[in-house]
Amino acid sequence: GAVVSQHPSRVICKSGTSVKIECRSLDFQATTMFWYRQFPKQSLMLMATSNEGSKATYEQGVEKDKFLINHASLTLSTLTVTSAHPEDSSFYICSANTGAGGQSETQYFGPGTRLLVL
Amino acid sequence: AQSVTQPDIHITVSEGASLELRCNYSYGATPYLFWYVQSPGQGLQLLLKYFSGDTLVQGIKGFEAEFKRSQSSFNLRKPSVHWSDAAEYFCAVNTGFQKLVFGTGTRLLVSP
Numbered sequence: 001g002a003v004v005s006q007h008p009s010r011v012i013c014k015s016g017t018s019v020k021i022e023c024r025s026l027d028f029q030a031t032t033m034f035w036y037r038q039f040p041k042q043s044l045m046l047m048a049t050s051n052e053g054s055k056a057t058y059e060q061g062v063e064k065d066k067f068l069i070n071h072a073s074l075t076l077s078t079l080t081v082t083s084a085h086p087e088d089s090s091f092y093i094c095s096a097n098t099g100a101g102g103q104s105e106t107q108y109f110g111p112g113t114r115l116l117v118l
Numbered sequence: 119a120q121s122v123t124q125p126d127i128h129i130t131v132s133e134g135a136s137l138e139l140r141c142n143y144s145y146g147a148t149p150y151l152f153w154y155v156q157s158p159g160q161g162l163q164l165l166l167k168y169f170s171g172d173t174l175v176q177g178i179k180g181f182e183a184e185f186k187r188s189q190s191s192f193n194l195r196k197p198s199v200h201w202s203d204a205a206e207y208f209c210a211v212n213t214g215f216q217k218l219v220f221g222t223g224t225r226l227l228v229s230p
Contacts, residue, residue: 004161032216043208043220044162093161097216107218109154109161 003027004096006110013084014118021079021113023094029074030096034107035067038091050077084117091115120145120213124221131199132229139194139224141209150212151192153183156223157205165207168192179203204228 003026013019023033032051036044048064050056050071058064066088068080077096081088091114095107123142131137143149150169154162166177173185183194192209209221 006161034216034218043222044218046217046219049217095162105216106152106164106167107216109163111161112159114159 002106002108004030004094004108004110006092006094006113008113009111010114010116012116012118015085016083019081019084019115021081021092021094021115023077023079023096023110025075025096025108028096028098028108030077031074031098031100032096033071033077034095035069035077035079036093036095038093038112040091044093047079081115084115086117089115089117120211120219122209122211122219122221124207124209124224126224127222128225128227130227130229133201134198137194137196137199137203137226139207139209139226141192141194141221142190143192143209143211144190145211145213147214149185149192151183151185152210152212152218153177153181153192153194154208154210154220155179155205156208162208165194199226199228201228201230 005024007022035047038044047062048056048058050069052071056069071077093112095109097105097107121144152167153165156162165181166175168175168185176182181196206223208223210218
């Protein structure tokens with residue numbers, strides 16, 4: 001149980017275009033989803049937290065107009081990188097939980113999306 | 119501010135040997151601690167977690183971790199490493215509001 005998928009697994013796009021990444025919880029209802037960014041050989045940095053039906057909460061330093069997050073249903077959250085530039089190239093990982101377990105609740109991670117902006 | 123330190127960037131262990139990965143945390147309240155493993159190009163898989171009770175927690179794949187409040191540590195151990203354990207290991211603390219702060223990771227290499 002507790003499977004999270006991401007699509008696409010990798011994407012290459014031209015500078016200036018927008019890219020949408022989907023994150024789905026396959027066998028549970030994800031009240032809360034998280035988006036992380038991971039640079040090569042570095043740790044995960046939380047970008048934003050989204051709750052179903054409400055606006056995402058962005059971490060300090062993350063441009064909300066550049067990284068649009070939509071959590072329209074209990075099984076789907078999307079991250080859109082708008083007007084992508086080469087410095088946005090990274091590994092984007094989502095995670096999800098039910099939101100019912102508090103601090104001890106496990107986050108279940110997707111397999112990640114590798115974005116390369118040319 | 120809450121933080122997690124994994125002092126070892128790389129560790130090489132012979133197959134069959136024991137393993138210990140170090141993790142130290144800085145958090146003012148009762149920590150909720152996690153160990154995740156990441157294979158190349160993949161997401162993270164939970165190995166184990168601690169939030170109360172017995173300070174020695176058992177996880178999947180034969181891993182265990184011991185919470186030591188006096189040392190602010192949550193080290194991961196395995197008595198006998200297999201070649202398939204080669205991966206990146208992340209320690210994390212839940213800082214509240216379900217946010218995870220991750221350490222910088224330790225890459226485990228397993229030699230034959």
